[in-house]
Amino acid sequence: MSAVRVLIADDHPLFRDGMHGLLDSVEGTEVVGEASDGEEAVRLAGELSPDVILMDLNMPGKNGIEATREILQDDPDMGILVVTMLEDDDSVFAAMRAGALGYLLKGAQQDEVLRAIRAVANGEAIFGPGIARRVMGLFSAPTPRAPQAFPELTEREEEILALIASGHDNAEIADRLFLSLKTVQNHVSNIFRKLRVADRVQAALRAREAGLGG
Structure with missing residues (x-):
């Protein structure tokens, strides 16, 4: 050797x-x-x-x-x-x-x-x-969670926002996340209120600017 x-x-x-x-x-x-x-x-x-x-x-x-x-x-x-x-x-x-x-x-x-x-x-x-x-x-050591793009939103709300930005409607989001349509509608209303946007288009724009829904 x-x-x-x-x-x-x-x-x-x-x-x-x-x-x-x-x-x-x-x-x-x-x-x-x-x-x-x-x-x-x-x-x-x-x-x-x-x-x-x-x-x-x-x-x-x-x-x-x-x-x-x-x-x-x-x-x-x-x-x-x-x-x-x-x-x-x-x-x-x-x-x-x-x-x-x-x-x-x-x-x-x-x-x-x-x-x-x-x-x-x-x-x-x-x-x-x-x-x-x-x-x-x-x-x-536990891996720290990545910071949320929108701290004011819950994890579920941010997940739904990303799906909105990807072009999914409420019914598709409900099917994808195994939620009722009413629950999704409530989440979407909360998202609009917290982000101070008027509709899905504005919400999607905010999400894409933050890197969601790509």
């Missing part, structure tokens, strides 16, 4: 030296280059085609998020493992959106770093324990 080829991108020489020494001391990894900023990381990624890039986020000039995004635009299969001091939600999720496969905090145990490098080289997503809990919390 060939060694995992690693590019280290970090603006701190001591960190680069320490990581280089660690990867040189174990079998299965090979450091092919070092970058001290985002611009250099992008350039070396193109020149060296590493399997995994260890990417710091807070670097001068082009930061790690921008570098990650640019590198993956050129080579979507390249594995990027963020190794940083930043543990705030914005940084974590920005890295994920940019396409990073892994996220570790500096100070992670050596075994954890090596395991993460191998996982990312295999195309697997991996996060440090604290980061993983935060990511799971994001995906398990």
Whole structure:
């Protein structure tokens, strides 16, 4: 099995030296280059085609998020493992959106770093324990409801307004929503009153301006 080829991108020489020494001391990894900023990381990624890039986020000039995004635009299969001091939600999720496969905090145990490098080289997503809990919390959180186009209307009234804008008459709306014709007529009257419109045409125009009934 060939060694995992690693590019280290970090603006701190001591960190680069320490990581280089660690990867040189174990079998299965090979450091092919070092970058001290985002611009250099992008350039070396193109020149060296590493399997995994260890990417710091807070670097001068082009930061790690921008570098990650640019590198993956050129080579979507390249594995990027963020190794940083930043543990705030914005940084974590920005890295994920940019396409990073892994996220570790500096100070992670050596075994954890090596395991993460191998996982990312295999195309697997991996996060440090604290980061993983935060990511799971994001995906398990309830999705907030999208704001209504017309807050003054109930959900049912807005649903009926969208159908009016699509050209349905009251009888068709009643059949579609399994409501009585009288109930639909009452809803339509309430919609006209709340939107201060005189008829279906004006109501439909208001709805289409808000993106309903398209």
